[in-house]
Amino acid sequence: MASEHEPLIANKAGVTRLVYEYRPPRPQSQSLVRRFCTIALGSTLIWIVLTFVVSMLSDDLTTSQHDRPHGKSKINHDQLKQILLDTPSSQKAEEWSRYYTAGPHLAGKNLSQAVWTKDKWESWGINSLINTYDVYINYPVDHRLALLQRQDGDEDGKEAWEVTYEASLTEDVLEEDPTSGLEDGVPTFHGYSASGNVTAPVVYVNYGTYQDFEDLLGANITLKGKIAIARYGGIFRGLKVKRAQELGMIGVILYSDPGDDGDVTDEKGVAAYPEGPARQPSSVQRGSTQFLSVAPGDPTTPGYPSKPGVPRQPVHTAIPSIPSIPISYTDALPILKALNGHGPKAEDFNQWWTRSTGLQYKGVHYNIGPTPDDVVVNLYNEQDYVTTPLWNVIGIINGTIPDEVIVVGNHRDAWVAGGAGDPNSGSAVFNEVIRSFGQALELGWKPLRTIVLASWDGEEYGLVGSTEWVEEYLPWLSNANVAYVNTDVGVRGKRLSCSAAPLLHDLIYSATAAVASPNQTTEGQSVYDVWDKRISTMGSGSDFTAFQDFAGIPSVDIGFNSDRESAVYHYHSNYDSFHWMEKYGDPGFVYHRTMAQVLGLIVAQLSDLPVIPFGAEDYTNALGEYVNKVEDKLDAALSPQTILSAMEIDNEAMFDMRASHRNTSTLSTNSHSDKHPPAAALKFKTSLKRLHKALQDLKEQAVELDTRASDLSRTVKEHIPWWKWLTKLKLYRQIRKVNTKYKFLERSFLYEEGLDGRSWFKHVVFAPGLWTGYSGAVFPGLVESIDSEDWTNAQRWVDIIESRIYNAARKLE
Numbered sequence: 001m002a003s004e005h006e007p008l009i010a011n012k013a014g015v016t017r018l019v020y021e022y023r024p025p026r027p028q029s030q031s032l033v034r035r036f037c038t039i040a041l042g043s044t045l046i047w048i049v050l051t052f053v054v055s056m057l058s059d060d061l062t063t064s065q066h067d068r069p070h071g072k073s074k075i076n077h078d079q080l081k082q083i084l085l086d087t088p089s090s091q092k093a094e095e096w097s098r099y100y101t102a103g104p105h106l107a108g109k110n111l112s113q114a115v116w117t118k119d120k121w122e123s124w125g126i127n128s129l130i131n132t133y134d135v136y137i138n139y140p141v142d143h144r145l146a147l148l149q150r151q152d153g154d155e156d157g158k159e160a161w162e163v164t165y166e167a168s169l170t171e172d173v174l175e176e177d178p179t180s181g182l183e184d185g186v187p188t189f190h191g192y193s194a195s196g197n198v199t200a201p202v203v204y205v206n207y208g209t210y211q212d213f214e215d216l217l218g219a220n221i222t223l224k225g226k227i228a229i230a231r232y233g234g235i236f237r238g239l240k241v242k243r244a245q246e247l248g249m250i251g252v253i254l255y256s257d258p259g260d261d262g263d264v265t266d267e268k269g270v271a272a273y274p275e276g277p278a279r280q281p282s283s284v285q286r287g288s289t290q291f292l293s294v295a296p297g298d299p300t301t302p303g304y305p306s307k308p309g310v311p312r313q314p315v316h317t318a319i320p321s322i323p324s325i326p327i328s329y330t331d332a333l334p335i336l337k338a339l340n341g342h343g344p345k346a347e348d349f350n351q352w353w354t355r356s357t358g359l360q361y362k363g364v365h366y367n368i369g370p371t372p373d374d375v376v377v378n379l380y381n382e383q384d385y386v387t388t389p390l391w392n393v394i395g396i397i398n399g400t401i402p403d404e405v406i407v408v409g410n411h412r413d414a415w416v417a418g419g420a421g422d423p424n425s426g427s428a429v430f431n432e433v434i435r436s437f438g439q440a441l442e443l444g445w446k447p448l449r450t451i452v453l454a455s456w457d458g459e460e461y462g463l464v465g466s467t468e469w470v471e472e473y474l475p476w477l478s479n480a481n482v483a484y485v486n487t488d489v490g491v492r493g494k495r496l497s498c499s500a501a502p503l504l505h506d507l508i509y510s511a512t513a514a515v516a517s518p519n520q521t522t523e524g525q526s527v528y529d530v531w532d533k534r535i536s537t538m539g540s541g542s543d544f545t546a547f548q549d550f551a552g553i554p555s556v557d558i559g560f561n562s563d564r565e566s567a568v569y570h571y572h573s574n575y576d577s578f579h580w581m582e583k584y585g586d587p588g589f590v591y592h593r594t595m596a597q598v599l600g601l602i603v604a605q606l607s608d609l610p611v612i613p614f615g616a617e618d619y620t621n622a623l624g625e626y627v628n629k630v631e632d633k634l635d636a637a638l639s640p641q642t643i644l645s646a647m648e649i650d651n652e653a654m655f656d657m658r659a660s661h662r663n664t665s666t667l668s669t670n671s672h673s674d675k676h677p678p679a680a681a682l683k684f685k686t687s688l689k690r691l692h693k694a695l696q697d698l699k700e701q702a703v704e705l706d707t708r709a710s711d712l713s714r715t716v717k718e719h720i721p722w723w724k725w726l727t728k729l730k731l732y733r734q735i736r737k738v739n740t741k742y743k744f745l746e747r748s749f750l751y752e753e754g755l756d757g758r759s760w761f762k763h764v765v766f767a768p769g770l771w772t773g774y775s776g777a778v779f780p781g782l783v784e785s786i787d788s789e790d791w792t793n794a795q796r797w798v799d800i801i802e803s804r805i806y807n808a809a810r811k812l813e
């Protein structure tokens with residue numbers, strides 16, 4: 001309902017604005033005396049009013065944050081930080097985790113969790129509302145996966161098929177883990193998968209990356225009309241289905257190969273969950289098969305909010321038309337074994353096919369197939385597609401500055417009844433952050449910037465709740481939103497993992513440096529000290545996408561991730577449960593508490609410091625590195641021999657490259673047999689230098705802005721007596737000016753027409769990789785043009801990016 005949103009858009013000009021817009025009345029055709037009197041009286045009045053207004057209001061921004069409280073706030077920044085460090089509790093986080101994981105909360109299926117969340121926030125003093133969209137999603141009805149073998153024809157010549165394996169498609173009920181035995185648990189299925197009933201021979205397609213499929217085509221493996229079995233991992237699952245569909249395959253089976261679990265495997269003698277930390281053999285990864293890199297959100301309403309009654313678009317470019325099904329490795333074994341002896345083996349391909357095959361010890365040879373025509377798989381998938389409400393919970397803490405807003409979010413919906421890691425470790429953490437801010441409010445804190453808190457619904461299907469919300473409030477967000485802070489899986493291990501816009505890097509470092517690490521062996525060290533300090537670029541896969549890539553709002557996504565030594569995280573499985581979290585993920589919920597402290601401090605810095613703590617120079621430096629990356633990629637494409645030696649890239653980066661790009665050596669050898677790069681490519685290479693030049697210009701402005709900002713931060717810490725109101729006013733206006741520049745810097749990199757073939761994505765610097773989905777591509781327009789060897793288009797993107805850089809530089813002046 002529209003009225004629910006009013007507090008959000010009622011962005012009234014606050015009184016502070018009056019100071020800004022006030023102009024003394026212009027005297028017209030008056031006598032000199034009258035004019036003098038008017039001016040004198042006017043001036044006195046203005047003086048009195050200004051002194052009053054300024055000392056009351058500009059106080060917010062211009063009073064020292066550290067030695068005494070500002071303006072309307074009764075507590076200062078240091079006190080706020082202390083509250084945010086002291087309040088979060090492991091016991092409370094555990095309590096919230098227990099609540100959220102008690103029952104199913106699939107998108108649009110659990111209104112009571114939304115209401116509970118809203119009530120909790122309100123009990124902590126946060127004004128909250130439930131925000132509803134009508135979205136197109138699917139719920140599972142029925143499924144079947146069976147392996148069939150043809151028998152010798154019976155007397156009437158009719159084909160007879162014997163079922164040699166009937167997949168269970170369920171996860172075992174474990175006595176130790178009550179969540180696994182819930183009557184109303186969520187079946188195994190794929191979000192946005194197509195209904196269908198197909199029967200065909202099967203082909204093993206490795207991870208199902210773009211390059212894996214290229215390798216298969218290169219080896220003359222018949223894909224058309226076949227069913228793919230792909231292992232999970234590497235890229236977003238929906239893109240595996242997308243490529244299979246494009247190549248004429250008729251169904252996809254996705255399974256979890258324990259080879260990707262590092263050393264924590266049954267094969268290496270580690271006990272499986274619940275006895276030990278290795279993967280439960282029956283565990284199944286549910287998940288969305290939306291074509292995430294093309295557009296997230298409700299596939300029927302790209303670019304606009306899914307309000308009741310809005311027009312709906314066809315969905316074929318956004319979600320699959322062939323059926324797919326997720327299975328466990330237990331269910332995959334008979335199918336993989338049926339491939340034994342058919343077609344080439346994985347080891348006949350390159351190292352990307354054998355690097356983590358984990359089922360040889362169970363008798364799998366990893367043959368590619370296809371299986372002969374008399375050995376087929378029947379894949380039946382029935383989904384109920386509906387347009388149904390989903391519920392975001394939105395909380396608001398009003399700040400004193402009317403047009404500077406921080407949004408903080410976490411999704412609430414899960415694929416399973418539990419979801420103790422994804423997403424409800426984040427939800428538990430988020431609640432602790434909100435409870436802490438509630439404490440501060442009670443003690444008289446008032447933030448400078450408005451804080452909007454969001455518990456998103458429908459993230460799992462394709463970032464639906466957050467995307468629709470951003471699409472609805474785009475004009476307001478474009479004007480006011482300074483930053484978006486996301487936590488999805490708050491905790492699933494002990495390794496801090498973060499992706500963020502470069503503008504935010506510095507404040508993430510300083511927030512983590514102020515929080516003690518819970519690691520017992522590193523007493524006295526901060527989260528920052530024990531962190532590898534790597535911040536990756538924004539890709540997709542969580543709710544920051546619409547903010548960063550569509551609205552141009554600098555975003556951060558942060559959480560404690562697992563590493564190779566951690567217990568295997570049962571992603572999107574029934575075993576991502578409270579029991580798993582308590583026993584393996586975060587015993588004692590200590591990392592939950594730490595995460596709440598980190599998140600709280602990030603939000604505190606963004607909302608409570610007079611000068612927005614952004615790093616414009618960091619942004620320009622990062623842009624320079626991204627241009628270097630594009631140049632490396634181009635060099636590799638033009639002279640394939642140098643690719644591996646010239647580029648210092650680790651395994652993961654190489655994997656991404658393989659997944660997202662065409663095999664660069666095939667690229668240049670196939671298309672121009674003469675080895676000489678085409679002139680257009682060389683011209684493009686030269687024009688990339690223009691970007692470096694433009695960046696030099698931007699860097700000058702950025703350094704100046706950062707310097708001015710740190711000067712102002714210093715000045716604002718000095719005490720200015722109330723009667724020096726003119727100094728205060730000046731300082732106030734200078735800070736507002738700097739903050740406005742910071743606020744709009746990221747927005748400069750939006751391009752209204754959007755990326756090629758996926759116009760929903762507006763950011764010229766950041767987007768999910770076209771063929772990776774989760775991981776980020778930088779300068780996607782350039783990178784994709786190189787992949788498709790479209791040098792004219794590459795040139796076009798240089799122009800677009802160059803003009804954006806100069807534009808940004810002019811705005812910073």
Ligand SMILES: *[C@@H]1O[C@H](CO)[C@@H](O)[C@H](O)[C@H]1NC(C)=O
Binds near residue numbers: 006007010127
């Ligand atoms: C926050 O500000 C909005 C807009 O000015 C106003 O409508 C709303 O009532 C305020 N909320 C609180 C809790 O003060």
Ligand SMILES: *[C@@H]1O[C@H](CO)[C@@H](O)[C@H](O)[C@H]1NC(C)=O
Binds near residue numbers: 104105110113
């Ligand atoms: C909604 O979530 C609550 C809390 O997790 C749970 O107890 C309840 O069973 C769920 N309701 C439905 C209808 O699934």
Ligand SMILES: *[C@@H]1O[C@H](CO)[C@@H](O)[C@H](O)[C@H]1NC(C)=O
Binds near residue numbers: 197198199380
């Ligand atoms: C799927 O199709 C096959 C024929 O190809 C048919 O025998 C079977 O009954 C169908 N399954 C379902 C569940 O409709």
Ligand SMILES: *[C@@H]1O[C@H](CO)[C@@H](O)[C@H](O)[C@H]1NC(C)=O
Binds near residue numbers: 218219220
């Ligand atoms: C694939 O088939 C084509 C055409 O039939 C043939 O020229 C080529 O040698 C085959 N390649 C492989 C790897 O078998």
Ligand SMILES: *[C@@H]1O[C@H](CO)[C@@H](O)[C@H](O)[C@H]1NC(C)=O
Binds near residue numbers: 520522
């Ligand atoms: C604690 O930190 C040390 C040093 O960084 C590291 O070697 C160790 O694995 C960590 N322990 C845990 C439980 O995270």
Ligand SMILES: *[C@@H]1O[C@H](CO)[C@@H](O)[C@H](O)[C@H]1NC(C)=O
Binds near residue numbers: 218350658666
């Ligand atoms: C690219 O393809 C060529 C020829 O098919 C192959 O030799 C090379 O290993 C591939 N490169 C990568 C990185 O996969």
Ligand SMILES: [Zn+2]
Binds near residue numbers: 411
């Ligand atoms: Zn999630």
